[in-house]
Amino acid sequence: MYLTILEVGGLRETSVTQLPAPLRPTRQRKAVMSALHQRAGFTSARELHEALEAEGITIGLTTVYRTLHTLDRSGRLDVVREKNGERLYRPRPADGHRHYLVCRDCGLSAEVEAGVVERWAEYVSEVMGFTEVEHTVELTGVCDRCRFPRPTTPNSGEQHA
Ligand SMILES: [Zn+2]
């Protein structure tokens, strides 16, 4: 039995239905987590690396990638992927993973209600007799702002603040 109901369209979300595994707080992990928490939305490894260097923290890009991977595997991050395949990260809220709808054009990410996905995952795990089941659900689309761009010419009339 093969279950790939959610691979339509491509959104994503990586999720682990368990608490984060214990992880030794190395200098790199602390620096990366702190930099992630300072940013509002999803961030790429490259952007994160630049931000860390700007703070005077010496860390290689490869180390940033590796650290993000470790943090992701331990359930500490939510991850989405851009259309070019680049992964974007953000800290996972303490009370569990989230699912997002991500704009393929501008990268805007909006949290979506996904109770039905959680219930379905639990149900399938139980019926199939699996434990430690993880799921990845990814939703991407084109946001309203990108679909209907505001005119940028000065005389367009749409000048509300
Ligand atoms: Zn957009």
Ligand SMILES: [Zn+2]
């Ligand atoms: Zn989920």
